[in-house]
Amino acid sequence: xTAMFESGVDKAxxxxxxxxxxxDTHARxxxxxxxxxxxxxxxxxxxxxxxxxxxxxxxxxxxxxAKALAGGQSLVPLMNLRVLRPSALIxxxxxxxxxxxxxxxxxxxxxxxxxxxxxxxxxxxxxxPLLTAAIAYVGNVxxxxxxxxxxxxxxGQATSELAAVAxxxxxxxxxxxxxxxxxxxxxxxxxxxxxxxxxxxxxxTGLRLEVAQSRQGSSFTELARRSGAEAIAGVAxxxxxxxxxxxxxxxxxxxxxxxxxxxxxxxxxxxSLLGRIPTPTEIDDVAAEVTARTAPVTDxxxxxxxxxxxxxxxxxxxxxxxxxxxxERASAE
Amino acid sequence: xxxxxxxxQVNGVAHEISVAPDALLLDVLHxxxxxxxxxxxCGEGVCGxxxxxxxxxxxxxxxxxxxxxxxxxxxxxxxxxxxxESLHPLQETFLRLGGxxxxxxxxxxxxxxxGLAQRMPRPTRExxxxxxxGSLCRCTGYTxxxxxxxxYLENRAFASEEARS
Numbered sequence: 001x002t003a004m005f006e007s008g009v010d011k012a013x014x015x016x017x018x019x020x021x022x023x024d025t026h027a028r029x030x031x032x033x034x035x036x037x038x039x040x041x042x043x044x045x046x047x048x049x050x051x052x053x054x055x056x057x058x059x060x061x062x063x064x065x066a067k068a069l070a071g072g073q074s075l076v077p078l079m080n081l082r083v084l085r086p087s088a089l090i091x092x093x094x095x096x097x098x099x100x101x102x103x104x105x106x107x108x109x110x111x112x113x114x115x116x117x118x119x120x121x122x123x124x125x126x127x128x129p130l131l132t133a134a135i136a137y138v139g140n141v142x143x144x145x146x147x148x149x150x151x152x153x154x155x156g157q158a159t160s161e162l163a164a165v166a167x168x169x170x171x172x173x174x175x176x177x178x179x180x181x182x183x184x185x186x187x188x189x190x191x192x193x194x195x196x197x198x199x200x201x202x203x204x205t206g207l208r209l210e211v212a213q214s215r216q217g218s219s220f221t222e223l224a225r226r227s228g229a230e231a232i233a234g235v236a237x238x239x240x241x242x243x244x245x246x247x248x249x250x251x252x253x254x255x256x257x258x259x260x261x262x263x264x265x266x267x268x269x270x271x272s273l274l275g276r277i278p279t280p281t282e283i284d285d286v287a288a289e290v291t292a293r294t295a296p297v298t299d300x301x302x303x304x305x306x307x308x309x310x311x312x313x314x315x316x317x318x319x320x321x322x323x324x325x326x327x328e329r330a331s332a333e
Numbered sequence: 334x335x336x337x338x339x340x341x342q343v344n345g346v347a348h349e350i351s352v353a354p355d356a357l358l359l360d361v362l363h364x365x366x367x368x369x370x371x372x373x374x375c376g377e378g379v380c381g382x383x384x385x386x387x388x389x390x391x392x393x394x395x396x397x398x399x400x401x402x403x404x405x406x407x408x409x410x411x412x413x414x415x416x417x418e419s420l421h422p423l424q425e426t427f428l429r430l431g432g433x434x435x436x437x438x439x440x441x442x443x444x445x446x447x448g449l450a451q452r453m454p455r456p457t458r459e460x461x462x463x464x465x466x467g468s469l470c471r472c473t474g475y476t477x478x479x480x481x482x483x484x485y486l487e488n489r490a491f492a493s494e495e496a497r498s
Contacts, residue, residue, distance in 0.1 A: 041335075046354035072398075073378055076396040116390070140467020142392050142445075146393070227466050
């Protein structure tokens with residue numbers, strides 16, 4: 001592909017005219033390079049901003065085709081493949097991230113915090129072990145060094161480990177826009193395939209998660225085709241025991257890869273686990289019922305029917321482990 | 334074309350160049366500045382052949398635009414060479430233990446391992462494996478790569494103990 005350009009005949013190369021040619025990624029990239037060389041214009045305008053105010057201003061100024069760029073580990077691959085062609089990139093990397101903090105029983109993460117900062121943070125490991133466990137599954141070391149909390153949330157991928165944790169730990173997403181700051185519940189944030197509740201001129205500024213309590217246990221489990229590859233499906237579970245007796249007082253599930261968006265496990269079904277310690281069979285029954293309420297899709301990673309079988313197993317494992325950990329912590333009191 | 338003047342700090346040398354805002358760091362390093370040790374593999378951040386260290390941390394240069402890294406410290410494999418272009422001990426260990434065959438993935442693998450070595454004094458084999466999980470190699474079968482990194486870290490720990498005593 002590049003050899004063609006290096007031979008110096010690139011300008012004489014005819015534009016691919018067959019409509020089918022554009023469906024091929026390579027043809028798309030070749031055509032895009034050809035256009036760029038022919039017209040000599042960069043594919044997008046670039047603006048570096050140093051605050052969220054500047055970012056929102058720039059997003060308004062550049063209009064509809066503008067995209068906010070955080071770590072770029074999801075956005076730039078899509079741009080390299082010419083799946084996305086924003087007219088302007090508003091680079092948020094000039095905004096300094098505040099280190100993870102705990103305030104009022106919640107772990108507060110700044111949007112531009114890199115995955116690796118979260119993974120290596122002792123505070124995060126102690127306060128939200130579920131987050132540390134889940135982020136260990138994210139991409140590879142280069143993705144974690146560059147990818148950000150805010151970027152991952154705004155991208156809204158159906159298989160985002162961070163989204164699963166946000167759903168299991170009562171996450172709240174902070175968004176800043178022309179009308180000020182908005183707090184969005186994680187369960188209302190993810191609305192569709194790569195679609196979030198975020199408005200075009202809004203940017204994510206942070207995430208808040210409930211910190212682990214003494215009578216609580218959590219577990220994250222996922223299956224991917226290769227280590228570091230996108231998950232086929234994954235489950236984050238958080239189980240709380242009642243304050244007085246050793247029975248389940250609260251249970252939450254964050255599910256990824258089971259729908260076109262990250263979803264929470266059905267509350268009504270999970271509530272059947274409350275007030276008792278379920279047997280392994282009962283846990284499996286609940287896992288089956290929660291799975292029945294999901295709508296897995298068939299894509300390049302897996303088929304819907306395989307996902308349905310897989311998710312049930314993952315829910316069972318995650319619930320069992322979370323419950324076991326909760327009981328261990330309660331007995332250590 | 335609307336070019337932007339940027340100063341890229343690569344392997345301790347400042348390069349003042351004009352780049353388009355949509356030029357990837359990978360393309361600028363390889364095509365414009367001639368660093369042949371930074372290689373295009375997948376363009377999606379999956380394979381690791383375009384790895385560079387950005388202020389000491391491994392990143393995919395195919396997912397960063399050159400305009401984003403002005404004044405940041407960029408290290409390519411060539412940056413690990415000694416003053417007389419002598420090989421870095423990590424490179425020597427790779428050669429000695431067969432951690433490299435065709436060599437296409439080697440710069441990325443060595444830089445990633447170097448980044449780990451800077452952060453952790455004595456990682457376990459499992460930790461090395463986790464760190465290198467994002468670097469694809471189609472020749473070695475990985476075992477010899479892990480052996481080489483492990484051996485380098487052992488020797489380094491031994492040498493620093495010697496120096497202390």
